[in-house]
Amino acid sequence: xxxxxxxxxxxxxxxxxxxxxxxxxxxxxxxxxxxxxxxxxxxxxxxxxxxxxxxxxxxxxxxxxxxxxxxxxxxxxxxxxxxxxxxxxxxxxxxxxxxxxxxxxxxxxxxxxxxxxxxxxxxxxxxxxxxxxxxxxxxxxxxxxxxxxxxxxxxxxxxxxxxxxxxxxxxxxxxxxxxxxxxxxxxxxxxxxxxxxxxxxxxxxxxxxxxxxxxxxxxxxxxxxxxxxxxxxxxxxxxxxxxxxxxxxxxxxxxxxxxxxxxxxxxxxxxxxxxxxxxxxxxxxxxxxxxxxxxxxxxxxxxxxxxxxxxxxxxxxxxxxxxxxxxxxxxxxxxxxxx
Amino acid sequence: xxxxxxxxxxxxxxxxxxxxxxxxxxxxxxxxxxxxxxxxxxxxxxxxxxxxxxxxxxxxxxxxxxxxxxxxxxxxxxxxxxxxxxxxxxxxxxxxxxxxxxxxxxxxxxxxxxxxxxxxxxxxxxxxxxxxxxxxxxxxxxxxxxxxxxxxxxxxxxxxxxxxxxxxxxxxxxxxxxxxxxxxxxxxxxxxxxxxxxxxxxxxxxxxxxxxxxxxxxxxxxxxxxxxxxxxxxxxxxxxxxxxxxxxxxxxxxxxxxxxxxxxxxxxxxxxxxxxxxxxxxxxxxxxxxxxxxxxxxxxxxxxxxxxxxxxxxxxxxxxxxxxxxxxxxxxxxxxxxxxxxxxxxxxxxxxxxxxxxxxxxxxxxxxxxxxxxxxxxxxxxxxxxxxxxxxxxxxxxxxxxxxxxxxxxxxxxxxxxxxxxxxxxxxxxxxxxxxxxxxxxxxxxxxxxxxxxxxxxxxxxxxxxxxxxxxxxxxxxxxxxxxxxxxxxxxxxxxxxxxxxxxxxxxxxxxxxxxxxxxxxxxxxxxxxxxxxxxxxxxxxxxxxxxxxxxxxxxxxxxxxxxxxxxxxxxxxxxxxxxxxxxxx
Numbered sequence: 001x002x003x004x005x006x007x008x009x010x011x012x013x014x015x016x017x018x019x020x021x022x023x024x025x026x027x028x029x030x031x032x033x034x035x036x037x038x039x040x041x042x043x044x045x046x047x048x049x050x051x052x053x054x055x056x057x058x059x060x061x062x063x064x065x066x067x068x069x070x071x072x073x074x075x076x077x078x079x080x081x082x083x084x085x086x087x088x089x090x091x092x093x094x095x096x097x098x099x100x101x102x103x104x105x106x107x108x109x110x111x112x113x114x115x116x117x118x119x120x121x122x123x124x125x126x127x128x129x130x131x132x133x134x135x136x137x138x139x140x141x142x143x144x145x146x147x148x149x150x151x152x153x154x155x156x157x158x159x160x161x162x163x164x165x166x167x168x169x170x171x172x173x174x175x176x177x178x179x180x181x182x183x184x185x186x187x188x189x190x191x192x193x194x195x196x197x198x199x200x201x202x203x204x205x206x207x208x209x210x211x212x213x214x215x216x217x218x219x220x221x222x223x224x225x226x227x228x229x230x231x232x233x234x235x236x237x238x239x240x241x242x243x244x245x246x247x248x249x250x251x252x253x254x255x256x257x258x259x260x261x262x263x264x265x266x267x268x269x270x271x272x273x274x275x276x277x278x279x280x281x282x283x284x285x286x287x288x289x290x291x292x293x294x295x296x297x298x299x300x301x302x303x304x305x306x307x308x309x310x311x312x313x314x315x316x317x318x319x320x321x322x323x324x325x326x327x328x329x330x331x332x333x334x335x336x337x338x339x
Numbered sequence: 340x341x342x343x344x345x346x347x348x349x350x351x352x353x354x355x356x357x358x359x360x361x362x363x364x365x366x367x368x369x370x371x372x373x374x375x376x377x378x379x380x381x382x383x384x385x386x387x388x389x390x391x392x393x394x395x396x397x398x399x400x401x402x403x404x405x406x407x408x409x410x411x412x413x414x415x416x417x418x419x420x421x422x423x424x425x426x427x428x429x430x431x432x433x434x435x436x437x438x439x440x441x442x443x444x445x446x447x448x449x450x451x452x453x454x455x456x457x458x459x460x461x462x463x464x465x466x467x468x469x470x471x472x473x474x475x476x477x478x479x480x481x482x483x484x485x486x487x488x489x490x491x492x493x494x495x496x497x498x499x500x501x502x503x504x505x506x507x508x509x510x511x512x513x514x515x516x517x518x519x520x521x522x523x524x525x526x527x528x529x530x531x532x533x534x535x536x537x538x539x540x541x542x543x544x545x546x547x548x549x550x551x552x553x554x555x556x557x558x559x560x561x562x563x564x565x566x567x568x569x570x571x572x573x574x575x576x577x578x579x580x581x582x583x584x585x586x587x588x589x590x591x592x593x594x595x596x597x598x599x600x601x602x603x604x605x606x607x608x609x610x611x612x613x614x615x616x617x618x619x620x621x622x623x624x625x626x627x628x629x630x631x632x633x634x635x636x637x638x639x640x641x642x643x644x645x646x647x648x649x650x651x652x653x654x655x656x657x658x659x660x661x662x663x664x665x666x667x668x669x670x671x672x673x674x675x676x677x678x679x680x681x682x683x684x685x686x687x688x689x690x691x692x693x694x695x696x697x698x699x700x701x702x703x704x705x706x707x708x709x710x711x712x713x714x715x716x717x718x719x720x721x722x723x724x725x726x727x728x729x730x731x732x733x734x735x736x737x738x739x740x741x742x743x744x745x746x747x748x749x750x751x752x753x754x755x756x757x758x759x760x761x762x763x764x765x766x767x768x769x770x771x772x773x774x775x776x777x778x779x780x781x782x783x784x785x786x787x788x789x790x791x792x793x794x795x796x797x798x799x800x801x802x803x804x805x806x807x808x809x810x811x812x813x814x815x816x817x818x819x820x821x822x823x824x825x826x827x828x829x830x831x832x833x834x835x836x837x838x839x840x841x842x843x844x845x846x847x848x849x850x851x852x853x854x855x856x857x858x859x860x861x862x863x864x865x866x867x868x869x870x871x872x873x874x875x876x877x878x879x880x881x882x883x884x885x886x887x888x889x890x891x892x893x894x895x896x897x898x899x900x901x902x903x904x905x906x907x908x909x910x911x912x913x914x915x916x917x918x919x920x921x922x923x924x925x
Contacts, residue, residue, distance in 0.1 A: 038737035044384050044459055046740050047753060048768070051787050053462030089377035089516045099531075155562055163566035170567040176368055176534045176554035288559040290533050298374065303737060 007331060014324045018317070023075075025316045029309050030074055039063055040087045040303040061087050074309065083313070084306035086299075093310035096295060101277075101314070102185030103173060104284070104291030107211055108276030114215025116269065119222025127230055127253065138223060145220035150213075154286035157213045168209050171288030175202050210287040214280050218272060225268050229261035236260075263334050270326025274319040365551030367845075367861055370564055370573040372580025374532045374557040379514040380450075380498045381457040386579055386756075386855075389497045391555060393851070394537055394858040396500030396521030397545075399428060399447075399479075400491045402760040402852025404604055406657040408491045412442065412501065412522065413479075416491050423486035423806065428479040428494075434544045436503035437526045444473035450501040453511055460498055463758055467493065486806045492761035495853070524548045524859040533557045537858070549862035561585055568598070568840060575848060575861060578838035582706060587644040589840045598840045603850025605648065605655045605834035607756040608765070609711070614749045615828040616779045616791040619695060626827040627667070628677035629750075632727070634669045634718050639833055642710040647833040652820055653765050655834040657852075660762040660816030665824035666831055671722040678726040685725045695727040700751040703733030708752050711832070743789035751789060752832070760852050762816040763804045769829060770819070772798060778826075785828075792828030 040061065041054050049057075058064045062073075077084055083093035122142070126135025162170040174180040174187060181190035181199045188207070191199035233239060234257050242256045243249075281293040288294075292311055299307035331337045373387035383392060399413040410416065412434060417426040434442035451471045455461050467487050474480035487493065506520035517530040525537035525548060538552045556573065558564045561582040568576040568589070578586055593600035613620045613629065620626055635649030651664035667673070678684045684692045699716070701708035712731040719727055729750075734742075739751065757764030771784035772793040780786045780793040800819050807815050823829065839848035839856050846864045849857045 036738075038735075038741035042740040043737045046736070047743065047755065047788060048384075048758065049460065049462050050466065050768075050771075050784060051744070051782075053465060056461075056465075057459060086376065089379070089382050090514050091376070091516050158563065158566060162572070163570045166570045170570060170572055171558045171563040172533060172556060174534070176536065176556045177366055179529060180531075285559050286563070288533065288557065288563055290531070294559065301737070 003335075007328065010331075011324065011328065014320075014327075018320055021320060022313060022317055026075070026078060026309060026313050027071075029312045030071055030305075033303070033305050033308060034067060034070075036303070038303055040305065043301065043303040044088065078313070083310035086307050087304050088302055088307075093306050096307055097292065097311060097314050099185060100290055100292040100295040103289060104280075104293060105277070106186050106188060107207065107214065107280070107284070107289060107291060108273070110207060110211035111214035111218060111280070112269070112272060112276060114212060115218035115272070116222055118215060119219035120226050120265070122219065123223040123226030123230070126227065127234075130231065135227075138227065142220040142223035142227065145217050146224070148217060150217055150280070150282040151286055153217060154210070154213050154283055157209055158286065161209055169206050171206075171286075173203070173206050173290055175206075178202055210283050210289050213287075214283045221268060221272065222265060225265050226261060229264050230257055233257035233261045263330065266330055266333070267326065270323060270329075273326075274322045277318045277322065278315045365863075366554065367550050367552075367574040368554045368556060368572070369575040369577070369856070369858065369861070370556050370558055370567055371577040372557065372559065372561070372564060374559070375535065376532055377514060377516040378519045378527060378530055378535070379510075379516060380500055380502065381454060381461075382459060382514050382516070383498060384459050387557070389853075390577070390855050390858075391535055392497045392500055392519075392521075393523075393853075393855045394525045394553070395519050395523040395527055396497065396502070397434075397523055398495050398497050398500050399430075400495040402492070402495055404657070404850060404852055406604065406659065406760055406852050408495060408760070411495075412447075413491075413494075414477075417481075417494075419486075424483050426481045426483060426487070426490055427474055428481070430477040430479060431544065432477050434522050435542050436501075436506070436520055436522055437540050437542070438503050438506050438520045439542070440503050440505045442501060442522055443476050444479050445476075446504050447479050447501050448473050449504040449507075449511070451499065453502070453507065454499060456512065457514060458498060460496075460758065463493060463496055463498065485802075488805050488808050488812060489759070489761040489763050492759045492764070496759045497853070497855075525553065528552075546859075548859035550859070553858055553861070565589070568842075571842065574845060575839055575841045575856070577856060578840075583643045583646065583710075586646055586838065590644075590646065590838075593840060597843060599843055599845060599847045601839045601841070601848030601850060601856070603837040603839075603854045603856070604657050604852055605836040606760065606854035607754055607835040607837075608650055608653065608655050609647070609707075609752065609754045609832045609835065610650075610653065610769075611830040611832060612743070612748070612751050612753055612789045613828050613830065614746055614789060614791060615826070617746065617749070619697065620749055622681050623826055624677045624681045625683075625695065627825075628674045628681070628726075630667050630824070630827045630830050631670045631674035631677065632719055632723055633715065633830055633832070634722070635832060636669070637718060638711060638714050641714045642707055643833075646838070647707075647835050650831040650834045651824075653769065653823065653829065653831055654762045654816060654820065655765070658760060658762055658765075659813045660820070663817070665817070665820040666827070667824070674723055675726060678723065683726045684723075692726075694725060697727060697729055698749055699729045699731045700734055700739065700748045701731065702736040702739055702752070704736050705754075709733060711752055744787040746789065746791060748789055754835070756854075762812075763801075766804065766816070766819060767801055770797060770801060770823065790828035792826060794822060794826065797822070 039058070040063065041057050045054065055064070062070070085092050086096060122138045126132060126138040129135060158170055161168050178199070181187055181194050181196065183190035183193060187203035188200060191203055234253070239252055239257050242252045278293060281297060283289065284291040284294040285297065292315065296308065296311045299311065371387055371390070373385050375385070375387050375391060377383065378388070378391060378395070380392060380396070383389060397411045399411060400408050401411045402408050408416070412431055414429045414431050417428050419426050430444055430447065436442055448471050451464065455464055467483055467485070467490070468481050469484045470482040472480045481490070500521055503520040507515060519527045522544070524540060524543045524545065526540045527535065528538045529536040533556065535555045536552070537555070539548045558567055561580060564576055564581055565585040567573045576589070589598060590600060592598045613626050615621060615626060635651070639645055639647050639649050651666040651668065652661050654660045656662065675684060678695065679692065682692060683695045685694060699712055701712040703709065716729040716731055719729055739748070742748070755765065755768070768784050769788050769790070770793070772780035772786070773783035774781045775793045778792060778794055780791050785791060785793055797819070800815060803815050804812060837850060837854045841848050841861070844863050846862055849860045851857055
């Protein structure tokens with residue numbers, strides 16, 4: 001079978017598996033939520049309200065139906081692209097996701113750029129003299145950023161840059177006294193489209209701290225991945241062959257070792273992107289960033305079944321899609337890969 | 340190398356800082372912890388929601404800081420028919436909704452019917468009101484299912500604020516999440532769950548707001564809230580959801596004049612529920628022994644640096660019936676005697692007495708609850724260690740609420756805020772019982788609350804709260820509480836007065852009788868006034884340091900000074916040790 005056909009077959013099998021995976025995930029989330037003690041009424045009203053009123057509200061929200069009936073309705077709606085409405089405010093779950101997913105993606109993309117630039121720069125920096133000071137510092141940086149607890153790092157950054165220095169806001173996504181840009185939900189993009197420099201600057205001010213914190217914390221992964229793979233590549237036969245042909249060390253590194261070392265980094269980037277789609281919970285909570293992980297956490301606390309189910313299913317679908325794209329990309333770039 | 344890597348990033352930050360969005364002149368930013376999913380009164384169940392609604396709408400009645408009910412959209416208190424089953428409420432005639440339409444009895448009927456049909460807290464009216472009608476253009480008629488002396492207090496719930504029938508025509512049977520058209524001093528200019536912008540409503544019937552608008556913002560953790568106030572990013576900060584350590588720090592800063600502080604009347608109480616129909620706490624002696632063994636003052640100081648007031652009634656002040664205290668004061672000697680009478684406490688000699696091992700549950704997601712459990716455990720170990728030991732365990736709050744009615748907890752710490760400012764809002768939900776067997780409640784509020792306790796004639800006394808008025812009602816409240824205290828199926832622990840801190844150039848924040856910040860009263864003060872206030876606070880703080888203890892008021896607006904109690908050093912939660920036995924605090 002030709003390589004192109006192999007690729008198409010692989011793509012088809014992944015796409016065919018997608019509905020099965022989503023059904024499994026949706027069913028698992030549905031069951032786990034119902035197994036957890038307490039329901040939305042307990043979360044909403046706490047110890048308030050007489051039992052009769054609680055029963056009436058359960059009936060109003062359809063929570064008194066049998067599990068099978070609730071599951072049937074849920075799957076039927078899912079098949080028709082309906083994710084239901086929030087139990088706390090009757091807002092459509094799609095709208096909840098449409099509002100919070102762009103926030104997470106905006107944060108995630110900037111954090112990823114920072115992580116990649118910083119991580120690759122640090123990872124590459126020690127390559128001239130392995131085991132030298134620069135290399136050692138880079139390794140420490142990689143381990144240190146990877147090991148830092150995100151909430152702690154976020155609070156320290158918040159304290160220094162927002163409270164002590166007062167340079168940047170403590171949290172939130174946009175100044176409360178300004179009207180946020182409308183459109184796609186990506187504030188940087190929307191403000192640029194609207195040609196509003198003040199909105200762009202305001203959005204960026206709120207984005208910088210969470211994105212930089214997340215980016216620095218993630219950069220260690222890129223640093224370590226590049227360092228290890230580059231070192232391995234530099235010891236490989238094809239690099240030795242290139243050196244023996246009399247090529248300069250710069251050319252050997254940039255033309256021969258680096259492209260090969262970057263292939264695993266691409267896979268890591270895919271995994272990181274997939275995890276960022278689901279939001280960076282601790283960063284979002286610490287910086288009051290109204291992203292999808294933050295919303296999911298709130299919905300779990302409120303036992304808002306439709307919102308939790310909807311977010312999990314949509315995020316799962318996106319993660320699968322991203323992993324397929326990354327697999328294809330790696331396959332296109334690396335002819336050694338077979339399916 | 341690392342420093343060099345950071346340089347480009349750091350170089351950008353001050354540049355961005357220069358782009359800080361200025362506050363529009365006269366507009367204030369008020370921060371709290373809870374986000375808000377809907378602004379519709381039928382959806383609102385949280386404190387943050389009622390706080391916002393209180394600025395956008397008006398209830399028929401309101402309560403002042405002293406707990407007195409005052410007409411708001413009503414022009415007088417309800418007039419009851421002879422049997423007390425029909426209430427007529429005259430309405431103000433000078434009120435307009437924010438869409439320009441007129442507020443009248445028909446609008447009120449529309450709003451109440453919508454509330455009854457849709458509201459998550461419809462039980463507020465459901466159990467009391469049989470029918471709602473307009474008996475005149477500006478007169479509302481409520482047909483009641485039973486006499487309801489607390490009707491005016493019930494109608495002071497902000498969830499019952501009227502909405503414009505014109506604006507809500509399409510939403511008569513469903514909620515309207517992100518818009519609100521009511522009669523309040525502000526109109527909602529923008530809404531997201533994390534931010535709401537309010538601008539003064541020029542057609543407001545009452546005094547106009549003292550500021551030019553507000554932005555209410557949500558920050559999701561205590562540190563961010565604390566930092567936002569200190570950095571000047573927000574102007575006013577509400578205490579709900581703020582950690583005790585940070586509240587104490589803000590309180591001290593207010594004492595030094597770096598901030599101003601407002602204190603409201605407490606509507607939230609913390610209490611212990613004792614499962615009284617199962618051993619070991621089916622024994623009233625043991626319940627009373629626990630009541631005597633609870634050192635509220637010490638616990639309040641350790642958990643909240645004295646910012647939660649020790650409470651010995653279920654009804655918190657300043658509501659009528661909150662005095663005199665009904666539950667016994669801390670008395671370890673009495674507690675020991677009661678434990679001994681029940682066959683506990685190890686005395687010298689073999690086979691003499693046992694040690695009661697009692698599970699104490701607390702909500703693991705409420706930091707103060709965990710500190711309470713640890714502190715009380717240590718205090719009992721110190722004072723009555725040979726009689727009782729507490730085995731503490733945390734449980735997530737929603738799970739706890741679910742399992743309360745199943746009788747899962749012999750002893751658990753919970754909190755309660757009355758839905759409206761009246762003694763009945765604290766007594767009925769804990770003591771009501773539909774079906775009983777002796778002192779055991781089989782079905783009803785008491786069973787759902789986890790105590791399963793009732794007493795013969797108690798239901799009649801509770802019903803009397805809805806027919807008695809004035810002094811007689813107040814005495815009845817006291818009698819009921821004394822009766823409950825004697826059996827102690829619940830132990831009140833503390834009341835939590837709401838606080839707010841503001842930048843020093845603002846006047847001290849004020850609260851209404853429902854413990855909500857009066858947003859329209861937030862305003863700056865003149866420079867001279869601010870300087871005088873700062874000087875006065877500095878002088879008072881110095882006096883306190885010199886030993887003259889000054890205490891802040893417990894209701895209404897106040898500028899507080901540091902309390903001598905605040906000097907207690909905080910103990911890490913895992914190393915809580917209680918000081919040596921005191922002489923017995925009251």
